[in-house]
Amino acid sequence: MAGERKGASGAAASEHTKLQHQLGMVFDLNKCIGCQACSVSCKVLWTQEEGAGHQWWCKVNTMPGRGSPRDWEQMGGGERSGVPIPGHLPTREEFGGGWEFDFERLFYGGTGRREALRPKAGQPEWGPNWDEDQGAGEYPNSYYFYLPRMCNHCTNPVCVEACPTGAMYKRAEDGIVVRNEDACTGARFCMEACPYKVIYFNHIRDVAQHCNFCLPRIEQGVAPACARSCPGRLAFVGNVEDPAGPIHRLVNEWRVALPLHPEYGTAPNVFYVPPLAPKPLREDGTIDEGGRRIPIEYLESLFGPRVRDALQRLEDELATVRAGGSSELLDTLIAYEWKSLFGHLTEDPAKLAVSEGSNGGMVVEQVGGEERG
Amino acid sequence: MSNLEAVRVSDDLSDPSARGWERIAGVSVQLGAAPLADQPSRYIRTAWAARPYGLARTLLASAAHDGERLFLRLSWPSPTLAEGERERLPGALEGPDAFPDACAVVLAESLQAPLGRWGSPEAPVRVWRWAAGVPGGVAERVEDLLGEGISEGAEHLRPAPDRGGGALGVQARARCCGEQREVVFSRALQAQEGPAPALAPGSATVLGFALWVGANQERSGIRSISKAPCKLAVEQ
Numbered sequence A: 001m002a003g004e005r006k007g008a009s010g011a012a013a014s015e016h017t018k019l020q021h022q023l024g025m026v027f028d029l030n031k032c033i034g035c036q037a038c039s040v041s042c043k044v045l046w047t048q049e050e051g052a053g054h055q056w057w058c059k060v061n062t063m064p065g066r067g068s069p070r071d072w073e074q075m076g077g078g079e080r081s082g083v084p085i086p087g088h089l090p091t092r093e094e095f096g097g098g099w100e101f102d103f104e105r106l107f108y109g110g111t112g113r114r115e116a117l118r119p120k121a122g123q124p125e126w127g128p129n130w131d132e133d134q135g136a137g138e139y140p141n142s143y144y145f146y147l148p149r150m151c152n153h154c155t156n157p158v159c160v161e162a163c164p165t166g167a168m169y170k171r172a173e174d175g176i177v178v179r180n181e182d183a184c185t186g187a188r189f190c191m192e193a194c195p196y197k198v199i200y201f202n203h204i205r206d207v208a209q210h211c212n213f214c215l216p217r218i219e220q221g222v223a224p225a226c227a228r229s230c231p232g233r234l235a236f237v238g239n240v241e242d243p244a245g246p247i248h249r250l251v252n253e254w255r256v257a258l259p260l261h262p263e264y265g266t267a268p269n270v271f272y273v274p275p276l277a278p279k280p281l282r283e284d285g286t287i288d289e290g291g292r293r294i295p296i297e298y299l300e301s302l303f304g305p306r307v308r309d310a311l312q313r314l315e316d317e318l319a320t321v322r323a324g325g326s327s328e329l330l331d332t333l334i335a336y337e338w339k340s341l342f343g344h345l346t347e348d349p350a351k352l353a354v355s356e357g358s359n360g361g362m363v364v365e366q367v368g369g370e371e372r373g
Numbered sequence B: 001m002s003n004l005e006a007v008r009v010s011d012d013l014s015d016p017s018a019r020g021w022e023r024i025a026g027v028s029v030q031l032g033a034a035p036l037a038d039q040p041s042r043y044i045r046t047a048w049a050a051r052p053y054g055l056a057r058t059l060l061a062s063a064a065h066d067g068e069r070l071f072l073r074l075s076w077p078s079p080t081l082a083e084g085e086r087e088r089l090p091g092a093l094e095g096p097d098a099f100p101d102a103c104a105v106v107l108a109e110s111l112q113a114p115l116g117r118w119g120s121p122e123a124p125v126r127v128w129r130w131a132a133g134v135p136g137g138v139a140e141r142v143e144d145l146l147g148e149g150i151s152e153g154a155e156h157l158r159p160a161p162d163r164g165g166g167a168l169g170v171q172a173r174a175r176c177c178g179e180q181r182e183v184v185f186s187r188a189l190q191a192q193e194g195p196a197p198a199l200a201p202g203s204a205t206v207l208g209f210a211l212w213v214g215a216n217q218e219r220s221g222i223r224s225i226s227k228a229p230c231k232l233a234v235e236q
Helices: A010-016 A037-046 A103-108 A158-162 A190-195 A244-255 A296-303 A307-322 A328-334 A337-341 A349-356 B019-023 B041-048
Strands: A023-028 A057-064 A145-149 A168-170 A178-179 A200-202 A208-210 A234-239 A270-273 B001-009 B029-034 B058-065 B069-077 B103-110 B124-133 B142-149 B154-160 B171-177 B182-187 B204-212 B224-226 B231-234
Touching: A023 A244, A037 A057, A037 A244, A057 A178, A158 A168, A158 B041, A178 A208, A178 A328, A190 B041, A200 B224, A234 A244, A234 A337, A244 A270, A244 A328, B001 B029, B001 B069, B019 B058, B019 B182, B029 B204, B058 B204, B058 B231, B124 B171, B124 B182
Parallel strands: A023 A270, B001 B058, B001 B231
Antiparallel strands: A023 A234, A057 A145, A168 A178, A200 A208, B029 B058, B029 B224, B058 B069, B069 B182, B103 B124, B103 B204, B124 B142, B142 B154, B171 B182, B204 B224, B204 B231
């Protein structure tokens, strides 16, 4: 957003801007296989520059887990009853990653048969997805699930309010929270204030950086790279307020998609269909059809008390289909038609680039960019 | 209000270790934490309400000119450099994440300008700001800024127009001397453009000062500011 200056007051912008639309996403956690295609497609597009090695604007954490940055759920931030909660400023060490490897020495220096490829700077102690697939519980009822995480482009963006320079603002046309990097001074109050800890510091450019919802793609009718590259078809994109769109229906009509940690007080616009998980086994090896493998208390701690109703709704719909009935909700979640995931954002970036003779300033997919069925 | 005279010298005093500084008396400037109410966002006011900041409480300012350039020297004991003290600061960050020690001089034409609040739209100020380099991170830098005050959600600072650029612009040289930081700002006399006081022999300018203790995560409006303005007179 270089060169774009949006008035003096970030706080005023967030409080007084009347949104024309609010873009949002729904991730169906029952379909996420933790393949990190979303993470990698985002990484390839946005965070390859120097100083961004540790940045993963979209990443998939294994839950339960300490996540990325390490123990982010204990770092504070957000708001309670309109009062900001002081937050911890996550460090590069807590994010982990961004390691540099001496490929040259191992691959071409003759040591490749004797040594393993290791980061140059010592032994890392944490990194993105460090606790992958560890989860919780005891065999045979151990459990985990995957949680894609990114900027929530909140309706109440505490990061915008916290910014002392007015560098951050919420776009009136689509509700995307963006940053004017020319006005950002690297003060990082946004990183403290954000309770989801999805803002990063680029120490080379002395600016904070975060997911911009693939804004250049959005402006050309293309869904964000994380959503388009997802092989599980679990990432829905669209205007939250569109009554015919999947986001509105999943969040407000069927009420099966919930914000992460609603108690943080920022009103996120990324929602999750909570995981049902397989039924637990009894000691004799039979299936406990009435039980839950993932403790409901844990899911409540993530998604709030409404998770009980959401799970019940999903189970009722599954029962209906198993009994020979039909379910528009389940059909929507299955996403028989790939493009049904993307609302009005169904343009193919590859075709746009070809038709313009260049990419026209738009960032196109480099992973899985071709049209699919 | 204290008085600071930029005495005429024949040496180049842009280096803080230059011997010529030993012959120039300085003025001790008392500092206090910038008011919490002046912080530009609700988050900052809440987060720092119970957290000590403005840890630098005093600096020594001295000034000189050689007929072409003004030299303004600031020195202060830095908790960031103090052995044992840094470790006691709960917010001390290491490596590229660290916040730098920094200092600023605020220049105004009159006492009407609110120096501690970076001026106002009616009474803009000039801000010369220096920040130390961060190991593995951003390099040492000096900025020449125009300030029009602090308001809810924004610090109104923008780069000053640089008519002369290069040698005419604001420069800074710094060194660490034990636990002491020493910084010399210099710039050509009469070279400033925009709403700023004339720096010329015979003129007088009002100064304010600010310091940031990087090891205490001080940055932006979280800083020490001078408790009273200082009058800078440039010797004929």
